[in-house]
Amino acid sequence: MRHLFPLLALVGLVAGCGTLPGGPTGAYDWVPSPNFNARRPNYVVLHQTSNGDAATALRTLTNPLKSVSTHYLIGRDGRVLQLVAEDARAWHAGASWWGGLTDLNSASIGIELDNDGTEAFADAQIAVLLPLLADLKARYKIPAANFIGHADVAPRRKADPSRHFPWQALAGLGFGLWCELEEATPAAPGFDALLGLAALGYDTRDPLMATLAFRRHFSGDDSRGELDADDRARLQCLLRKKLSPDPP
Ligand SMILES: [Zn+2]
Structure with missing residues (x-):
């Protein structure tokens, strides 16, 4: 150990004065370690294009003036297009919050399903979505709760x-x-549903919009935002599941 510090200082002198691969130039001594790999997404964020056809969505998602993109776009016919490499940050989530995470784009894979928002999702589309999700889950070890x-x-x-x-x-x-x-x-008794929604992950700054999103996802109904006894029971159940680690 006695000789380590002079060695580190020498490495710093040789390698620390050039351009740093990230970080403020010249602010820190660069002592590269071989022990690293690429950062990995830990979430999958699912979308619908709200368009009538995939070609329209594709034009938007590849238009430099629109500043939106996705990793994958799935047409109603089951055709899967990849638009952004998985190790790059696609611009699909925008300003976001989930359990305190405020940059979902950096942490997730985005998947757009072509659908106008009023129709059922096509069987052919879901049939190709499932193996894509399975592949992402296996490769990146994404917990079940992080598909949102x-x-x-x-x-x-x-x-x-x-x-x-x-x-x-x-x-x-x-x-x-x-x-x-x-x-x-x-x-x-005394279960605080708003606190429960926040614990599940929701941004509860607008309680009504948070409850609407919860009901749309977990009850298949966004005609009203108020949580009834069934919603509260479901929320409590979901929190218990979220706190249970995935089986290996
Ligand atoms: Zn979206």
């Missing part, structure tokens, strides 16, 4: 994917959480 929707992470701005999105079917395969009322118990 755009409206979940931006409830004050976004409403996609719509109430037609098959969250229950996805959760059955390990992509997202789900609770049926049969497996939920009534919320405990």
Whole structure:
């Protein structure tokens, strides 16, 4: 150990004066370690294009003036297009919040499903979405709870994917959480639903928009925002599931 510090100082002199690969130039001594790899996404954010056809969505998602993009775009016919490399930061989530994370774009893979927001999602589309999700989950070890929707992470701005999105079917395969009322118990007296929504991940600065997003995702109904006893039971059940680690 006695000789380590002079050696580090020498390395700093040789390597620390040039251009740093990140960080303020010249501010720190550069002592490269071989022990690293690329950062990995830990979330998948699902969207609907709200367009009538994939060609329209593709024009927007590749237009430099629009400043929006996605990693994957899936047409109604099941054609999958990749627009951004998975190790790059696509611009799909925008201003976002999930459990304190404020830059979902840096932490996630974005998937746009071509759908106008009023229709059911095409079977051919879901059929190719599922293996893509399975591949992402396996490669990046993404927890089930981290498959979420755009409206979940931006409830004050976004409403996609719509109430037609098959969250229950996805959760059955390990992509997202789900609770049926049969497996939920009534919320405990004094259960603070707004705090529960925040613990699940929601930005609750606008309580009504947060509850709307929750009901759209977990009840398939966004006709009203108020949480009833069933919603509160479901929320409590989801929190319990979120706190349970995924099976290995
Ligand atoms: Zn979206």
